[in-house]
Amino acid sequence: MLDMQTFKEITTSDHDLVDGAQRRLRATGLRKRFGVVEVLHSVDLDLMAGEVHALLGENGAGKSTLINMLSGRILPDSGQVELDQQVVNFNNPLAAKRAGVSIIAQELELVPTLSILENIFLGAEPTKFGIIRWGEAREKVAAVLNELGIDAEPSRLTRTLSIADQQLVEIAKAIIGDFRVLIMDEPTSALNLEETSRLFKIISRFKAAGVAILYVSHRLWEVFDIADRVTVLRDGEVVQRSLIKDTNTARVIQSMLGPKSSLISGATGRPKRSSVRSAVPVFEVRELNSGRILTNVSISVDAGEVVGLAGVLGSGRTELCEAIYGLRKVDPGTKILIKGRAVELDQPKKSSRHGIFFLTEDRKQEGIFPQLDLRENVVLPNVLDRSDRAKTNSVARSNLVKVTGFGVVSAQDELSRFEEMRRSLNIKCSASRNNVTQLSGGNQQKVLFARGRIAKPFVMILSEPTRGVDVGAKEEIYAAIDQLAGDGTAIIVSSSEIPELLRLCTRIWILRHGKVVSEVNSAETDEEAILETMAG
Amino acid sequence: MFRSVLKSESLASLIALVVVAIVFTAINGRFLSRLNIEGIIVSASISAIVSLGMTFVIAMRALDLSVGSIMGFVAVIAATMLSHDVSLSIVIAISLLAAAGLGLANALLITWLRLPSFVATLASFSVILGLSLIITHGATVTIHNRTLSELVIGRIYGLVPSAALIAAVVFGVMAMLFFRTPFGRHVAATGGEARAAIGAGVNIPRITTGVFVISGALAGLGGIMTAGMLQNADSTIGSGAELMSIAVVVVGGTSLMGGRGNLPGTVLAGFLLSSIKSGLNVANVPSLYEGLVFGGILITALMVDGMRRTERRKGMLVV
Numbered sequence: 001m002l003d004m005q006t007f008k009e010i011t012t013s014d015h016d017l018v019d020g021a022q023r024r025l026r027a028t029g030l031r032k033r034f035g036v037v038e039v040l041h042s043v044d045l046d047l048m049a050g051e052v053h054a055l056l057g058e059n060g061a062g063k064s065t066l067i068n069m070l071s072g073r074i075l076p077d078s079g080q081v082e083l084d085q086q087v088v089n090f091n092n093p094l095a096a097k098r099a100g101v102s103i104i105a106q107e108l109e110l111v112p113t114l115s116i117l118e119n120i121f122l123g124a125e126p127t128k129f130g131i132i133r134w135g136e137a138r139e140k141v142a143a144v145l146n147e148l149g150i151d152a153e154p155s156r157l158t159r160t161l162s163i164a165d166q167q168l169v170e171i172a173k174a175i176i177g178d179f180r181v182l183i184m185d186e187p188t189s190a191l192n193l194e195e196t197s198r199l200f201k202i203i204s205r206f207k208a209a210g211v212a213i214l215y216v217s218h219r220l221w222e223v224f225d226i227a228d229r230v231t232v233l234r235d236g237e238v239v240q241r242s243l244i245k246d247t248n249t250a251r252v253i254q255s256m257l258g259p260k261s262s263l264i265s266g267a268t269g270r271p272k273r274s275s276v277r278s279a280v281p282v283f284e285v286r287e288l289n290s291g292r293i294l295t296n297v298s299i300s301v302d303a304g305e306v307v308g309l310a311g312v313l314g315s316g317r318t319e320l321c322e323a324i325y326g327l328r329k330v331d332p333g334t335k336i337l338i339k340g341r342a343v344e345l346d347q348p349k350k351s352s353r354h355g356i357f358f359l360t361e362d363r364k365q366e367g368i369f370p371q372l373d374l375r376e377n378v379v380l381p382n383v384l385d386r387s388d389r390a391k392t393n394s395v396a397r398s399n400l401v402k403v404t405g406f407g408v409v410s411a412q413d414e415l416s417r418f419e420e421m422r423r424s425l426n427i428k429c430s431a432s433r434n435n436v437t438q439l440s441g442g443n444q445q446k447v448l449f450a451r452g453r454i455a456k457p458f459v460m461i462l463s464e465p466t467r468g469v470d471v472g473a474k475e476e477i478y479a480a481i482d483q484l485a486g487d488g489t490a491i492i493v494s495s496s497e498i499p500e501l502l503r504l505c506t507r508i509w510i511l512r513h514g515k516v517v518s519e520v521n522s523a524e525t526d527e528e529a530i531l532e533t534m535a536g
Numbered sequence: 537m538f539r540s541v542l543k544s545e546s547l548a549s550l551i552a553l554v555v556v557a558i559v560f561t562a563i564n565g566r567f568l569s570r571l572n573i574e575g576i577i578v579s580a581s582i583s584a585i586v587s588l589g590m591t592f593v594i595a596m597r598a599l600d601l602s603v604g605s606i607m608g609f610v611a612v613i614a615a616t617m618l619s620h621d622v623s624l625s626i627v628i629a630i631s632l633l634a635a636a637g638l639g640l641a642n643a644l645l646i647t648w649l650r651l652p653s654f655v656a657t658l659a660s661f662s663v664i665l666g667l668s669l670i671i672t673h674g675a676t677v678t679i680h681n682r683t684l685s686e687l688v689i690g691r692i693y694g695l696v697p698s699a700a701l702i703a704a705v706v707f708g709v710m711a712m713l714f715f716r717t718p719f720g721r722h723v724a725a726t727g728g729e730a731r732a733a734i735g736a737g738v739n740i741p742r743i744t745t746g747v748f749v750i751s752g753a754l755a756g757l758g759g760i761m762t763a764g765m766l767q768n769a770d771s772t773i774g775s776g777a778e779l780m781s782i783a784v785v786v787v788g789g790t791s792l793m794g795g796r797g798n799l800p801g802t803v804l805a806g807f808l809l810s811s812i813k814s815g816l817n818v819a820n821v822p823s824l825y826e827g828l829v830f831g832g833i834l835i836t837a838l839m840v841d842g843m844r845r846t847e848r849r850k851g852m853l854v855v
Contacts, residue, residue, distance in 0.1 A: 092737065093734075093735050093736075093737060094736070094737025097737065105735065109729075109731065109732040109735040109736070110729065110732055111724070111725045111728035111729040111732045111733065111795065112728055112729060112795065113724060113727070113728035113729075113794075113795025113796045114721070114724060114725060114728055114795070118721055118724075118725075119732075122721065122722075122725055122732070122733070122736040122738070123718075123722075123733075123736035123737040123738055124736075124737075125718045125721065127717070127718060130717055130718075131712070131716050131717060132716050132717060132718060132721070134716075173736075
């Protein structure tokens with residue numbers, strides 16, 4: 001029964017479950033707060049023996065936090081976890097593993113300089129008198145490697161493996177030894193169909209053996225293929241829990257999106273510009289290839305146009321942005337054209353000379369200069385030394401901050417440029433000399449955005465422009481993006497939030513496994529359609 | 537061809553060793569004399585022992601700059617105790633314990649104060665050197681007792697100096713420890729990808745402590761052996777040994793990026809660099825030039841290490 005007011009649908013209760021099944025894991029009232037934001041509000045979850053339980057939700061819904069709590073990677077602020085009726089408190093991953101909770105992590109956790117075999121047994125090496133028995137380890141693992149279809153020699157270093165094989169090794173690591181609960185976080189994101197179906201066979205075997213499986217995936221068809229029950233999280237709360245046979249894809253997507261799903265399909269906030277496309281786009285990428293990560297990607301963007309990149313984690317979205325900006329090596333044959341003229345962008349400094357700006361999704365690590373104040377964070381990267389100024393094209397050069405004849409940055413120009421940005425982007429700070437780390441996430445993001453804007457870039461690449469930004473600041477950043485496009489900058493936005501892409505972009509490219517699978521006009525599509533294409 | 541040599545670092549060291557022997561013999565036939573060869577074996581054994589400890593440190597992606605000062609300190613206290621007629625076995629036991637204790641102190645600086653190993657061991661280097669100077673007042677302590685030197689340069693069955701046997705035993709134990717025990721594999725895992733190691737339940741402070749205790753103890757062993765070889769000790773005995781052993785480890789094929797350790801390579805490179813040192817001697821190159829030569833070798837080895845890394849990165853864009 002779908003409650004239209006709250007968009008909650010809880011249809012199973014304890015007795016609905018598989019008859020007589022034993023409860024393996026029960027989590028009650030789990031809460032977690034990061035800083036001032038509570039990301040999980042009292043979540044309950046139970047996993048039965050022999051059950052595949054799907055956990056779904058949009059990015060930021062709290063899935064990872066929940067999984068990390070169950071596997072001992074983070075501690076809950078309150079609530080408790082019981083494993084086979086015993087209350088447990090895991091304060092590290094090993095404790096969870098020893099108690100029988102095994103996890104296939106989403107991000108690969110392999111040691112690249114160790115062999116397949118060494119990685120699989122890391123921390124659990126079979127020993128006799130303190131000496132590792134590699135022969136025994138090899139025997140133990142042979143069947144699992146075979147079942148997973150890993151052909152490589154167990155002595156091969158994992159850094160020499162493909163991403164898919166690395167993911168399979170990660171799976172092997174989790175399923176060796178004894179466990180009662182298996183948590184799988186996007187286990188198939190790098191696997192092809194054949195590898196996926198092999199994994200599903202293994203999952204069925206565990207089901208039969210009474211293991212409780214928590215399965216997280218963006219691929220809805222997989223979930224409907226393999227799961228018995230589904231729990232949907234939205235904004236840190238359970239909004240749907242039902243038997244798979246009692247629900248369908250549309251309803252699950254609706255619970256994931258919540259009330260906003262009806263708003264989004266309305267016309268509000270759609271880009272107003274009708275993009276009259278010129279014969280030659282101002283910026284074009286043709287047949288971009290990059291190792292095993294990106295295959296034959298072609299995109300183009302016009303002056304004043306905002307285009308989007310959509311795709312699940314691991315689809316190559318982020319890597320594409322990096323490749324365009326010169327942070328990632330591209331294969332020969334890739335063409336990047338500015339106004340129809342081929343350019344080589346193999347280094348970020350070359351890209352910035354052509355007036356291309358990149359806003360990273362990793363603000364803390366790759367964005368802000370934490371030791372510098374606000375003014376310097378905005379202005380400094382726009383100051384170039386003499387030799388670099390000479391190589392910069394004339395339009396971009398005129399926007400650089402003035403440097404006096406003695407090579408000293410003009411403090412006056414620096415301040416006035418900063419003040420201009422602070423006003424137009426509404427950066428909330430008490431003084432231009434404040435340290436940038438004192439600002440909220442949203443204001444830090446505005447600082448980075450200002451850094452790009454000050455140079456009036458020709459092309460701006462924005463990766464997750466509103467990650468970790470609150471709702472009010474989000475709108476301000478959207479407005480700033482619109483305004484920048486209005487000034488004629490060509491903008492590429494990569495985002496995991498589909499509503500954001502629909503709000504900002506005229507066209508959206510959907511990536512899967514490093515390939516463009518669809519190019520859609522955002523006026524002619526909606527979030528559900530995009531999510532389905534992304535999931536494949 | 538060049539690439540395959542790069543990959544089999546040990547083979548490269550072996551070839552270089554042969555080339556070095558041929559070149560220096562051509563310059564001065566004395567290079568292959570029994571006395572000179574024995575000298576090379578003793579100093580190479582000491583260098584290999586100290587560098588085997590450093591191999592563990594570098595495999596963990598750390599550095600130990602205090603090994604030279606530990607060698608000097610241990611040599612000085614051993615010599616002082618021997619001159620006071622303390623029995624040799626007690627001298628050796630106390631010296632090795634002291635060296636291991638200094639390694640433990642390094643580990644505590646790193647794990648408790650969370651200092652980078654480079655900084656922590658640079659500081660302890662200075663402290664330990666200062667202690668040695670205070671003990672000796674800057675003077676040289678002569679060892680009159682010959683039992684220690686017999687243990688180092690005495691021949692086994694009249695064949696090779698016993699230092700070689702000590703080095704062989706240390707190599708065997710270290711290789712077993714590194715490749716065949718959970719501790720050794722956890723050292724490599726910590727250096728290769730600390731996050732993955734933590735995820736697998738590796739106790740990184742404990743591993744760090746073990747590694748620096750080993751490095752300290754082996755530096756101490758090297759220090760006692762050096763004192764035995766020279767029949768005297770002063771605080772400068774290990775000066776420059778830290779850079780030398782880093783050079784030996786890198787020439788031996790262990791990357792400064794950590795994650796792997798080539799122990800046989802370290803032993804071979806110890807012999808290679810000791811041969812070069814001795815060769816320069818018999819070729820009458822003034823010892824003033826030694827620093828220049830070994831600095832050059834270290835830079836070359838680091839360049840080769842850098843090239844190997846770029847090779848890998850091109851093959852695997854992701855890691």
